[in-house]
Amino acid sequence: MIDLRIPVDPLPISEPLVLRLRGNRAESEHDAVLIETADDYREYEYQGFSLTVRAPASADLEGDVLMLLPGKPSAHRLIRANSAHNTFLLTEQCDQLCLMCSQPPKKHHTDLFDQFAIAASLAPARAYLGLSGGEPLLHKSRLFQFLSLMASARPDLRFHVLTNGQHFEEEDVEWLSEIGHDRVLWGIPLYAPEHYLHDQIVGKQGASERLEKSFSILARAGAAIELRTVVMAQNNTMLPALSDHVYFKLPFVRHWALMQLENIGYGRMNWDKCFLDTSTDFQPLSAALNRAISRGIEVSLFNFPLCTLPERFRYLAPSTISDWKRKYLPECDGCSLMSTCGGFFEWYIPDKGFARVGAP
Numbered sequence: 001m002i003d004l005r006i007p008v009d010p011l012p013i014s015e016p017l018v019l020r021l022r023g024n025r026a027e028s029e030h031d032a033v034l035i036e037t038a039d040d041y042r043e044y045e046y047q048g049f050s051l052t053v054r055a056p057a058s059a060d061l062e063g064d065v066l067m068l069l070p071g072k073p074s075a076h077r078l079i080r081a082n083s084a085h086n087t088f089l090l091t092e093q094c095d096q097l098c099l100m101c102s103q104p105p106k107k108h109h110t111d112l113f114d115q116f117a118i119a120a121s122l123a124p125a126r127a128y129l130g131l132s133g134g135e136p137l138l139h140k141s142r143l144f145q146f147l148s149l150m151a152s153a154r155p156d157l158r159f160h161v162l163t164n165g166q167h168f169e170e171e172d173v174e175w176l177s178e179i180g181h182d183r184v185l186w187g188i189p190l191y192a193p194e195h196y197l198h199d200q201i202v203g204k205q206g207a208s209e210r211l212e213k214s215f216s217i218l219a220r221a222g223a224a225i226e227l228r229t230v231v232m233a234q235n236n237t238m239l240p241a242l243s244d245h246v247y248f249k250l251p252f253v254r255h256w257a258l259m260q261l262e263n264i265g266y267g268r269m270n271w272d273k274c275f276l277d278t279s280t281d282f283q284p285l286s287a288a289l290n291r292a293i294s295r296g297i298e299v300s301l302f303n304f305p306l307c308t309l310p311e312r313f314r315y316l317a318p319s320t321i322s323d324w325k326r327k328y329l330p331e332c333d334g335c336s337l338m339s340t341c342g343g344f345f346e347w348y349i350p351d352k353g354f355a356r357v358g359a360p
């Protein structure tokens with residue numbers, strides 16, 4: 001697993017500080033420039049101060065964007081310049097309580113949007129950044145400000161915003177239209193066609209109806225939507241009906257991602273009652289996929305190890321598990337599919353997972 005924190009010698013700061021590590025020269029006031037390298041640390045010069053980063057000489061940190069917190073001996077690697085998997089955790093607050101949530105909500109919120117704006121402004125050209133939570137739209141005005149700022153300061157960037165879709169309002173249509181469908185993709189979960197089941201899964205009465213209102217607002221604004229459905233024991237038999245629902249009721253959705261469960265957070269707590277072993281029980285998912293494909297819906301399978309899928313559906317499963325939390329099993333040794341397979345989450349427990357895994 002790649003550690004998203006990196007040890008540093010604390011600086012005498014009173015506010016979070018965002019800076020970018022550079023090997024040769026500064027291109028921005030936020031750049032720290034390398035002045036010395038040893039086996040287990042590097043010394044950077046930042047605005048007249050010295051910053052010590054504790055990392056082996058082999059670690060590639062060029063262009064990485066760090067956030068240092070007052071008094072803390074480690075920094076958050078907000079952006080790893082050589083990775084396509086960079087996500088800002090905007091808030092840990094949420095107004096849903098999803099059965100399988102990988103990032104269980106917390107009450108407290110620290111507003112770091114200004115720091116995230118600096119970080120994004122230092123991202124590599126044409127980067128695609130994830131924005132997630134918690135529920136980012138609980139801080140909608142700050143989020144919209146951030147995205148508007150980025151649209152003018154860094155028009156080359158694109159964003160994927162993961163939201164529960166509970167907070168779009170009629171008055172947002174104009175802003176949503178202006179920000180554009182090419183810059184922001186809204187990732188929104190829908191777990192079942194029936195209100196009661198979706199509400200049960202997300203732990204909030206009325207969530208499904210509220211989602212319908214948001215879909216209508218987003219559709220009118222021409223916003224790009226990626227529908228996300230975690231496949232679970234709870235909604236397994238409903239998947240073909242959900243496929244019909246997507247086709248008939250949500251024709252404006254750009255992409256539908258059907259996802260495997262992540263064994264962390266509430267997902268770990270509820271694993272035994274939620275995990276669906278799709279390596280042995282694929283029939284409802286297969287029916288849902290066939291209906292979607294035959295109707296021209298762009299559909300994908302996220303977080304599915306390739307060998308757990310019937311061969312004819314493997315082309316739908318890109319490698320989606322972020323590099324820093326991806327692993328492979330001993331069974332993967334010698335597998336011919338490894339270069340395109342996304343493997344498993346770092347916290348996947350084989351004894352409680354797929355019955356059929358192994359190099360084809």
Ligand code: SF4
Pocket residue numbers: 305306307308328329331332333335336337338341342343344357358359360
């Ligand atoms: S054996 Fe491992 S690498 Fe091969 S398809 Fe299965 S999970 Fe992927």
